[in-house]
Amino acid sequence: MRIVRIAGSGSIAWPSEALGRDEFVELVRREGARLHRDLPWRYIDDPYAVLVSEVMLQQTQVARVEKHWTRFLSLFPTIDSLAAAGTADVLAQWQGLGYNRRALALKRAAETCSAERGGLLPDTAEELETLPGIGPATAAGVMAFAYNRPSVYIETNVRTVFLHELFPDRDKVSDRELAPLVASTCPEDDARAWYYALLDYGAHLKTLVANPSRRSAHYARQSAFEGSxxxxxxxxxxxxxxxxxxxxxxxxxxxxxxxxxxxxxxxxxxxxxxxxxxxxxxxxxxxxxxxxxx
The missing domain is CATH 1.10.10.10 (Winged helix-like DNA-binding domain superfamily/Winged helix DNA-binding domain)
Incomplete structure (x- = not known):
């Protein structure tokens, strides 16, 4: 453990003696560029469209989301259109993604924004988290990918990179311990590109390392779907x-x-x-x- 000074942010305890903060950032940028995934939601900055992608990607594989995201937005292109849609129509378009609760929560969030915010999403994480179905990770994702603002975005692929590179011999690492590290490495001027790099490198690591998330304090084996x-x-x-x-x-x-x-x-x-x-x-x-x- 060593103390690392961050320009404009004081200092933090950095966990790795072998891989310093600057080396870690360089590694992630290099691997992110090498492993870049060409995904459709990476070419837009519409907050609503970003939110739809973030909600769909919760616990659902990227390949399945790709097939649904474009079609969903063609039918419900704005917050107001989703708010006005029938529940049956929204659920019908969600079939194949699983976790149908997400569709209802997304529609209710749209209804709130349509009724109270003129059809616009909030532009702060705190306000985003007041909407149905939007927790800290989803709010942070919208802040980074829609608004390109620094955030503490901790999801499974991001978590995988930090665990693999900075805690190779530790179990039960909590997100509370990861949060200051995630915050300290997120650049002020390009959070979007930074988190894309983390996501792509983390997805790649999962193909090389058996279930890296098991070393997180928040890891829980998912119960079987069949027969449930x-x-x-x-x-x-x-x-x-x-x-x-x-x-x-x-x-x-x-x-x-x-x-x-x-x-x-x-x-x-x-x-x-x-x-x-x-x-x-x-x-x-x-x-x-x-x-x-x-």
Whole structure:
């Protein structure tokens, strides 16, 4: 551990004796340039379009997001258009990305901005975090990629680079420990390019090092999707979107058949009603008498 002075920012404790701060920055810039990924959302600075990409990229592979991002924006090109869209239309365009809650949160954020901000996103991280579904990482991403302002952007690929290069022999490294290091390396004048370099280098490291995120204090093994309650929820949403007005009995039979076709036990009535109640209360679809509509 050594103390490193940062121009205009005081000093920080730098964890690596082998790789100094300047050497680390140079390494990331060099590897980022070598491994640069040509992604469509890197050629825009519209805050709304950047937000859509950041939300889609949460827990979803880049290749899958590429297929959805352009189409989604062609249908909902502005905050106001997304706010005015029907929930069923938004969810339909989200199919294939997973984690449908993100679509609802994104729409609710758009509704808030449309109603209260003239269809514009906030331009500070603090205000962004007041919107539905936007946490510190997403807000920091918007600040860096839309506004090109310095931020503390910690997501899985960024975390991978810092863990791999600066904490090679440590486990349980917390984001609180990483945050001042991330902040101290982010340039004042080009946060966008810096984080692109970190993201591309981190994505590459994941192909070389087995699960580098496991050394983070925040690492948790993701539960299996197959057979999970989350998969059942996704299947119910898919069916209701495809067949609006489907009756409760038929919907229950569809879910039961879906599970049995996969070689699992069927779904009892109590489980079905519990999942449906959650989906209705969360706004995924509504129940009118004995029928369901998105």
């Amino acid at each position: 309650r989350r998969q059942k929820r996704a299947e119910l949403v898919r069916v209701v979107l495809a067949e609006p007005g489907i009756g409760a009995d038929e919907l229950a039979e569809r879910l039961d058949a879906f599970e049995r076709a996969a070689g699992r036990d069927g779904v009892d009535a109590a489980t079905f009603e519990s999942i449906v109640a959650d989906l209705v209360s969360e706004g995924f679809f509504r129940r009118e008498g004995g029928a369901f509509f998105a």
